[in-house]
Amino acid sequence: MDDGRSYVVIGGGLAGLASAVWLAEAGKRVTVLERRARLGGRTRAMTVTGVPDPADNGQHVVATGYEHLFRYLTSVGTADAVEFPHSGSLRWPGGRVTALHTRGVRSIGTLFGAHPDAGAAERLRAAVATVRLIRQALRPPADLADLSTGQWFERIGMPAKARVALWDWLALGIAAEPVQRGSAKVFAGVLATAVRLGLRDRRAVSIGYPTVDLDTLYIAGAERVFRERGVEVRYRAAARRIVVADGTVRAVLLDDGTEIPADAVVCAVPNSHIRGLLDDLPEHPEIYAAADKLGVTPIVSTNLYLDGPLGTKAAMEAIIGGAGVIDEVFDRQRMHRRPTDGVWLYCLTTSGAYEQIHRSHDEIVTEQLDLLRRYYPDAAQRKVVHAQVVKMPEATFSQVVGTDALRPDQRTSVPGLVLAGDWTRTDWSATMESAAQSAARAVGALLELPPA
Ligand SMILES: Cc1cc2nc3c(=O)[nH]c(=O)nc-3n(C[C@H](O)[C@H](O)[C@H](O)COP(=O)(O)OP(=O)(O)OC[C@H]3O[C@@H](n4cnc5c(N)ncnc54)[C@H](O)[C@@H]3O)c2cc1C
The missing domain is CATH 3.50.50.60 (FAD/NAD(P)-binding domain)
Structure with missing residues (x-):
């Protein structure tokens, strides 16, 4: 009123x-x-003249526990434009792929040991360390605020393979900071929120993605509400x-x-x-x-339009061991369920990109293509139709x-x-x-x- x-x-x-x-x-x-x-701030689409399918200023993933975000999407009429797949992929050098289960009971298996080469003893150690991690997230030890995420993982005895395959990558994604710098307390806080929401809703919090570009997801519906309700935008x-x-x-x-x-x-x-x-x-x-x-932390996103498919197995692929060059590859054809029209769009993300942010557009694309060729055998045959590098030196506040x-x-x-x-x-x-x-x-x- x-x-x-x-x-x-x-x-x-x-x-x-x-x-x-x-x-x-x-x-x-x-x-x-x-x-x-224009509206949208750090969540907006990027247009490229002559190329179909606008990419975003950076690929954004969502979690099932984003209840306020979903309230917003409901208000602007796009709540059904988000999908939660059953799994993503972990991609290893040489093109090896293993499943990263993001939903259901199998996600617990991923949580307790995602590394395909981990033996039974290592998986058991990973499971014990994960339980310890969750317990400490819910009841943080007094000195957690003084620790980096990496130091915390070390202290609770998280095995190296479990860290490589899951935990270091997850912590980088959550805090947008490498584990040597990221705050253990911040990571613990998000973990605790996820556990509490999971217990409340009786389902594990899982990760998903928009099936449309960010202008369509966030801005078009808001503009309609503004028109209908007489909100003035200056x-x-x-x-x-x-x-x-x-x-x-x-x-x-x-x-x-x-x-x-x-x-x-x-x-x-x-x-x-x-x-x-x-x-x-x-x-x-x-x-x-x-x-x-x-403060601020940088993220570099690269939207690569290729002349053929890269050979992804899932819409979201975590690049294991690619930190600093590429953390994730997102396949927009799968995500947006769209025909390719002769051009395939892949969105690459690098969080905590303290070094990459200072490189030129061409240096970034060359470095990333080299890495892609090591992880995706099909990349060798692909030509770049268009490459768009989005440098965001102030991507988020620093955690x-x-x-x-x-x-x-x-x-x-x-x-x-x-x-x-x-x-x-x-x-x-x-x-x-x-x-x-x-x-x-x-x-x-x-x-x-x-x-x-
Ligand atoms: C590349 C990238 C990837 C990301 N990935 C994810 C992800 O996967 N999942 C996730 O949940 N989050 C992700 N984030 C974080 C997420 O985008 C931000 O947390 C969120 O969009 C911040 O929204 P905001 O409204 O707080 O700030 P902003 O979006 O920055 O909005 C602030 C607005 O204020 C305007 N403004 C500033 N000063 C003034 C002024 N003096 N007068 C008028 N206007 C002003 C700005 O122009 C801007 O439009 C990512 C961020 C980036 C950059």
Whole structure:
């Protein structure tokens, strides 16, 4: 119901879109301010002239436990555009492939020992270490915050083969940081969330992917909701400061000097863009300091359009031992169930790409093709029709040792001013679910405001 307030959402990424959609659903008058010329933030499609099937700014996977993200997808009408396959593949040098079960009872077998060459004794040790890992995730030892994920795996005795085949890769995927740097506490937190959700829903949390590009998944439906509910979107509107006086939100000041009147604000920008916006908030020094310490981590994604198939066995393939060059290969033909039309699209991901981010487009493509040829025998015959390298130096906030306790709450000392974004405090690491959950909490806090 319209309460006469003007609600302003700063940032048109997932957290901002979800906040705006949910406020509009609640009947509020909403304006979205986005500094770019388009919505989507870090989840968007990339167009390539003359090539069918738009790729994304980076392949995004989802988990069954992403309940707030699914609430958003339901609001924008695309909840059925996500699929959870029964398995992915682990791909080894020379082209060897083993199954990575992501659903059902067989996923427990994967969890307890995914390495195809592990003997019975090693599998038993992996199972014992996994149980220990889960127990410590649920009841973290006092010093876990001081450990890297790698140190934690070592301490609980996770066998090397289990680490190579599953755990190091999983930890890299969750924290977007190599295990030598990634925080054990962050990884434990996500594991604990997954276990709790699994127990609640009586099914293991599994991994899936969108069957459409990210513009179709997240943006088109939001734009429809905005049209239907009269949400105004202002593009190229970079917010500079949220104006607060006497403990009340008054306006949002833009870079060009315009003041947008506001009675309530969701500030949904990444930690790397927060500085200045909260200057009127008494606790801004602590929030800025935390935002700086959280820092950023790079991801490099390469969308390779080839003249023939690569010979994948599953839509998602983890490249074992390819860390630093390629972590995963995603087969968009399988994912989007689309005819190939003479061009095959493969999306390659490298998380924690501290070295790769500094290389040129051509160097990255050459290095990745060399690696693909070692893992996919068919790659030798393939020609690159088009290659698109998407470097994201600020892909997510960094979840290295010492960062787990830094994330600020959505509520601030000013009731009409709330924070959202993947970096604010949630049950997840830097993920789309974290962005959506933060939006749910931020909107929840605003809907509790007393009548205007
Ligand atoms: C390559 C890559 C792969 C990823 N893979 C996965 C994955 O597999 N699974 C997963 O769950 N997550 C993944 N993530 C993380 C996920 O994309 C992010 O956590 C999520 O999209 C963050 O959403 P957000 O709304 O918090 O931030 P953003 O999407 O960054 O949105 C913030 C918005 O605010 C705008 N903005 C900034 N400053 C201002 C200002 N002053 N005024 C107005 N607007 C402003 C920005 O332009 C942007 O549109 C990945 C991220 C990347 C980059």
